[in-house]
Amino acid sequence: MTDGHLGLAQAPPGGSGPAAAGPAVPGPAPANGTAGGTAMPNGASGGAGAEGAAGSNGKGSARAAASVPLAPRVPLLPALAAVYRAQLSRARVARLPLLFVATFQSIGIMVLMRGVVDAEARSSEAHAVVAGSTVLIVAFVALNLLAQYFGQLRATGGLDHYATLPVPPAAVVLGAAGAYASFTVPGTVVTAVTGSLLFKLPLTHLWILAAVVPLSGAALAGLGAVLGLLAPRPELATLCGQLGMSAALLLGVLPAERMPGPVSFARDLLPSTYGVEALMETFAPSPEWAAVLADLGVCAGVGVPALAAATWAYRRAALRS
Numbered sequence: 001m002t003d004g005h006l007g008l009a010q011a012p013p014g015g016s017g018p019a020a021a022g023p024a025v026p027g028p029a030p031a032n033g034t035a036g037g038t039a040m041p042n043g044a045s046g047g048a049g050a051e052g053a054a055g056s057n058g059k060g061s062a063r064a065a066a067s068v069p070l071a072p073r074v075p076l077l078p079a080l081a082a083v084y085r086a087q088l089s090r091a092r093v094a095r096l097p098l099l100f101v102a103t104f105q106s107i108g109i110m111v112l113m114r115g116v117v118d119a120e121a122r123s124s125e126a127h128a129v130v131a132g133s134t135v136l137i138v139a140f141v142a143l144n145l146l147a148q149y150f151g152q153l154r155a156t157g158g159l160d161h162y163a164t165l166p167v168p169p170a171a172v173v174l175g176a177a178g179a180y181a182s183f184t185v186p187g188t189v190v191t192a193v194t195g196s197l198l199f200k201l202p203l204t205h206l207w208i209l210a211a212v213v214p215l216s217g218a219a220l221a222g223l224g225a226v227l228g229l230l231a232p233r234p235e236l237a238t239l240c241g242q243l244g245m246s247a248a249l250l251l252g253v254l255p256a257e258r259m260p261g262p263v264s265f266a267r268d269l270l271p272s273t274y275g276v277e278a279l280m281e282t283f284a285p286s287p288e289w290a291a292v293l294a295d296l297g298v299c300a301g302v303g304v305p306a307l308a309a310a311t312w313a314y315r316r317a318a319l320r321s
Contacts, residue, residue, distance in 0.1 A: 002193035038200045047276050072166065079112030079167035083175025088182060102140040103187035109253060117199075125255045131279035132253035136218055137187040142221040146180050146243035150170035153236025154317050163318045173310045176301075177221035181214065187294040188213055192279075205282035208292065215299035216275030222306025223271065225291070229313035252276045271306070274298040 020228035074082075113129045153159055162172050186207055196203050224241060249266040251259075259267060267273050278295035281287050 014140060016221065025194060032135045059275070074167050074171075076127075076168050077172055079171035079174050081179075083167065084178050085169050087176045087179035090179075096300075098145065098186055099183050100135045101135075103190055105140075106136050106187070106191045107194055109133050109136070109249075110191075110198055113253070114198055124257070126199035126201060126309045127280040128255045128276070129253055130192065130199055130201060130283070131276045132193045132249075133195060134188050134248055134279060135252055135275045137191060138181070138184045139220055139245050139252075139272050140215045140276070141184045141187075142177065142181050143227075143248065144225040144245040146221055146224035147176060147228040147231075147237050147241030147244070148223050148234070149180070151231050151234035152313075154229060154231075156233040159314075159318045169318070170307075170311045173222075173225055173307060173314050176306065177225060177310070179211045180265070181217035181221055184213060184217060185279065196283075201283045202285075208279060208282045210277045211296055212279050213304060215273075215296055216272050218303030219271035219299050219306050220244075222308075222310045223301060225310035226306070226313045229310065229317045248272045271302045273297060274302075 003082070110133050111131055117125045117129060183266060189206075192206050192209060194202065195201070224242065227240040227244070228237040232242060247266075247270060251263070251270055252272055256267060274295040278292045278299075281295070283294050
């Protein structure tokens with residue numbers, strides 16, 4: 001029986017006879033009743049024909065396998081949703097205890113500063129303490145923990161897994177950053193409410209956290225991902241994340257008017273500062289919403305290039321891993 005596609009003579013269904021290349025010429029049946037070799041026009045043996053057929057079949061299978069197309073690349077939004085859900089389920093187990101530590105740390109700082117803040121200037125200083133402690137949770141998770149995560153992912157070869165998936169690099173970075181930033185929401189709400197009650201600040205405009213947390217979190221998450229992906233060792237990624245969180249603590253919680261000139265300039269360079277300023281303004285009796293929008297616009301303007309830089313750093317690290 002001849003294969004119409006490859007032009008090869010196939011073995012009988014029972015598998016008792018070998019396949020032969022070219023047109024089959026029946027020969028005399030052996031006396032013992034077993035299937036023998038098939039005679040070839042050029043006098044070649046049936047065994048040689050079987051080897052030729054096997055080699056032809058192997059080449060045809062290799063060509064067929066090579067022609068199979070790869071899986072199509074998943075669009076950005078579905079890939080982002082899939083990576084976000086996967087990272088959310090993972091971080092819920094691994095990072096949830098650290099979120100309690102971050103919330104407890106911020107509340108402890110506010111309790112400590114409650115005994116230090118000057119009663120005569122309590123209005124402006126209290127705003128800085130509460131707003132800085134609230135945004136500090138975002139810095140702890142989006143900057144510190146994300147830098148550690150990407151540093152460990154690069155060191156352990158985890159980037160190879162994501163590199164084999166048909167997802168855009170931006171989906172990996174944004175999905176991980178969004179998952180880690182999502183865990184900051186409960187802690188920021190608890191810290192803001194606790195600080196407002198502790199310092200007797202109004203709770204009316206705390207809805208602004210719905211804009212402060214994602215925008216400042218995007219800027220800090222992009223910076224944390226860049227630090228983790230570009231650090232040559234995970235220990236250096238952890239160190240950079242800790243230093244960044246310490247800068248957010250010192251430059252965000254302390255009142256700006258009490259800082260010297262160079263430190264105040266460094267405060268202006270930190271992306272989380274503008275989230276702190278936006279939240280501080282909402283504690284005023286009559287907030288200037290134009291200033292709030294301007295500060296949030298700065299956070300968004302820094303967040304977009306920061307996440308773009310994180311995507312570039314992911315491509316670079318994936319190619320070198």
